[in-house]
Amino acid sequence: MQTLISLLSVFISPWQFFKESVPSPRIEITLSKTEEESYDWQEFCLRPKQLSTLDILKSIFFNARWNESLFITDCAERLILDPTEYNKQEIVNRIKFELERRGLDLKMTPYLQFRLIFVTSHGTKLQGDILYVSKIEKIFGDQD
Amino acid sequence: MDFDAAIRLTEILLALAFVQQSVEHLYGPKAEQRLFLVRLILSILLLIGLSTQWICVVLFINGIFILKRFQGPYNGGSDRMSLLILSCLCLIHFMPTLYLKEFVFAYLALQVILSYWLSGFFKIINPEWWSGQVLKDLFCFSAFPASENLRSLADYPKILCLASWAVIVFELLFPLIVLSQEILVMGLFVSLVFHLANTYLLGFNRFLWVWLAAYPSLIWLQQYLMTNFSH
Numbered sequence: 001m002q003t004l005i006s007l008l009s010v011f012i013s014p015w016q017f018f019k020e021s022v023p024s025p026r027i028e029i030t031l032s033k034t035e036e037e038s039y040d041w042q043e044f045c046l047r048p049k050q051l052s053t054l055d056i057l058k059s060i061f062f063n064a065r066w067n068e069s070l071f072i073t074d075c076a077e078r079l080i081l082d083p084t085e086y087n088k089q090e091i092v093n094r095i096k097f098e099l100e101r102r103g104l105d106l107k108m109t110p111y112l113q114f115r116l117i118f119v120t121s122h123g124t125k126l127q128g129d130i131l132y133v134s135k136i137e138k139i140f141g142d143q144d
Numbered sequence: 145m146d147f148d149a150a151i152r153l154t155e156i157l158l159a160l161a162f163v164q165q166s167v168e169h170l171y172g173p174k175a176e177q178r179l180f181l182v183r184l185i186l187s188i189l190l191l192i193g194l195s196t197q198w199i200c201v202v203l204f205i206n207g208i209f210i211l212k213r214f215q216g217p218y219n220g221g222s223d224r225m226s227l228l229i230l231s232c233l234c235l236i237h238f239m240p241t242l243y244l245k246e247f248v249f250a251y252l253a254l255q256v257i258l259s260y261w262l263s264g265f266f267k268i269i270n271p272e273w274w275s276g277q278v279l280k281d282l283f284c285f286s287a288f289p290a291s292e293n294l295r296s297l298a299d300y301p302k303i304l305c306l307a308s309w310a311v312i313v314f315e316l317l318f319p320l321i322v323l324s325q326e327i328l329v330m331g332l333f334v335s336l337v338f339h340l341a342n343t344y345l346l347g348f349n350r351f352l353w354v355w356l357a358a359y360p361s362l363i364w365l366q367q368y369l370m371t372n373f374s375h
Contacts, residue, residue: 003212010227015259017221019266021281050293056344059290064168066290066347071218073287078216086215097173119285126285 023118025076026128029095031109035136041115044095046072068094076116080131088134096139106140113137147246150364151236155190155200157357158229162187162203164353165219165226179213182206197237204234221259222350228255229358246368253365256358257319260335264315273312276305290347297345314338321362328366332359 028041046069051059059066072094079087091114099106116132145153162183169180183206190199207227210218217223232252239245267273283289284298297304314334321331339352 002215003208006211006216007208007227010224010231013221013224013228013255013259015221015255015262016266017263018278018282019263020270021272021278024286026287047289048291051291059347060340060343060349060352061164062168062171063343063347063349064171067168067219067350068172069287070220070347071214074216074220084215090214093173093175121281121285 021121023120023129025073025080026117026119027072027076027091027095027114028117029112029114031099031106032111032113032136033109035111035138037111038113038136044098044114045069046098068098076132079116080118083132092134092137092139110138110140111136112139145360145363145367147242147249147364150249150360151233152193152196153360154229154357155193155196155233157353157360158226158233159187159191161226161350161353161357163191165350176213179206179210183210197234200230200233200237204230219350222348222354225256225259225351225358226354228252229354232361249361250365250368252358253361256355256362257321259355260315260318264312264318267308267312268316273308274305276301276308279304279308288346290345294345311338322366322369325366325370328363332362 027044029044030039030041032038046065048055072091075087075090075094078084079091092112095112095114096106113136114134115130117128118131119126119128121127166180166184166187169176170184183203186199186203186206190196190203204227207230211223211227229252232248235248236245239248267278270278272278280298280301283295283304289295289297318331318335321328335355336352339348339355342348343352
């Protein structure tokens with residue numbers, strides 16, 4: 001059904017890009033040794049500090065990591081509007097994929113929890129609201 | 145550009161856009177690699193020009209599987225536009241008369257024009273766009289700036305206000321490209337710069353390739369209208 005709706009939206013797309021300012025999701029994660037322990041939250045972000053001219057030119061042809069980041073953001077927004085297992089699992093899988101890509105040894109901290117903070121501006125101040133906190137789950141080794 | 149040349153050019157540009165996307169996914173999680181390996185092979189066949197009508201159909205089926213895999217578009221508007229172009233190509237190949245084929249291609253061109261004009265319309269009715277506030281928020285705290293240092297653009301409200309109006313005016317005036325070849329060339333050049341800027345600022349590289357693939361329909365439509373309705 002979801003696929004059919006997506007397919008229909010292709011033919012009568014509303015084409016509304018950035019029509020208004022909306023709350024934006026931040027993903028924070030915590031990794032721990034056991035299910036009971038929990039450490040500080042840290043932002044999970046695929047955005048580089050800066051891009052060189054060569055990086056920008058390359059990104060025209062190949063921007064896989066950034067497009068993945070946009071998809072995770074989309075999943076986070078969908079998770080709030082439509083809290084399905086699929087959206088949660090996509091976020092977990094991609095966090096795991098990225099952590100492994102960074103060469104992190106997940107044997108040491110196999111338990112992952114993430115939360116979604118939606119940021120909005122109030123005048124000159126930014127405000128973040130925690131709208132979702134996932135259950136702690138084992139992402140490495142045998143699943144409990 | 146005659147109708148057949150415009151269709152073939154659309155196929156070539158769409159195939160290139162699909163190759164670009166597929167290569168990116170081959171770098172991603174294993175679960176999605178198989179779908180995009182299939183898309184990559186089909187896109188190369190489309191690029192070469194082998195039985196393009198059937199390749200388009202199989203690519204469309206592959207597109208449905210991809211939609212199902214991600215429970216919607218993976219890359220928002222760019223996936224929607226690429227599937228629209230692909231659907232129109234499929235329909236064009238199997239329409240019985242030239243008139244119906246042209247009708248479908250004109251529908252694609254209309255959607256491309258609407259993709260700019262409607263975006264501009266929804267911006268101009270929002271006072272937050274008039275002041276540049278939406279762009280300020282976009283750079284200040286949204287998930288879209290392609291690098292951290294681009295967030296500092298939020299500190300330049302006058303530039304953002306100017307940029308907001310430039311985007312609104314460009315998008316609202318885009319339909320004028322059908323009026324003459326000179327305006328068409330100018331419009332497509334400005335839109336290319338617009339998409340390159342979006343790639344630099346927001347990392348939207350797929351939009352650049354996909355919208356480029358839809359431009360032959362605009363070139364054809366402009367010529368068609370001039371030839372048939374200029375008197």
